[in-house]
Amino acid sequence: VVINEIVYAPKSGPEWVELYNTTAGSIDIKGWKLSNRNSATRYTISSTSIIFDAQNYIVIAKDTALFRVAHPTSEVNFIQVSSLPTFLFNNNGDAVVLFDNQNAIIDSARYLPAWGENDSASLERIEPIGSSTDSTNWGSSEDTSGSTPGLQNYLTPLEYNLRMMR
Numbered sequence: 001v002v003i004n005e006i007v008y009a010p011k012s013g014p015e016w017v018e019l020y021n022t023t024a025g026s027i028d029i030k031g032w033k034l035s036n037r038n039s040a041t042r043y044t045i046s047s048t049s050i051i052f053d054a055q056n057y058i059v060i061a062k063d064t065a066l067f068r069v070a071h072p073t074s075e076v077n078f079i080q081v082s083s084l085p086t087f088l089f090n091n092n093g094d095a096v097v098l099f100d101n102q103n104a105i106i107d108s109a110r111y112l113p114a115w116g117e118n119d120s121a122s123l124e125r126i127e128p129i130g131s132s133t134d135s136t137n138w139g140s141s142e143d144t145s146g147s148t149p150g151l152q153n154y155l156t157p158l159e160y161n162l163r164m165m166r
Helices: 064-070
Strands: 002-007 016-020 033-035 057-061 078-080 094-099 105-111 123-125 138-140
Touching (some): 002 105
Antiparallel strands (some): 002 016, 016 057
């Protein structure tokens, strides 16, 4: 499971994080937690069983109603975490850290504004299996809506696209 898309400076609606299950199997995320760079404070995503299907996306935010206002056409698996602060992530750079139910770090992404999220567009991970700490693996969404919650990221190459490697 990876942190796949981050909205830390929304023009409207709540901050949110999208997770992507890169595995071939389903995973129960009961007891998993989310934090910013102050990982001493962790917010439980769900205290009940939630099965995260293989090759699927889940969006986590404080308020589903505000998310739906900002993304009315988005059909997304959504988890509302009411305990999240309204402004969890620092707009000048921060980290998103994902922990499993044993408090092991599953994924983390430290970001700087220079990595992307221009004009309130989401910060998208380009290659889901690529490093979350590599700034070249992140960029501002170029989708016309400014983000792709519940969908393959705009910047992620399609399965049969050719791509030049540096």
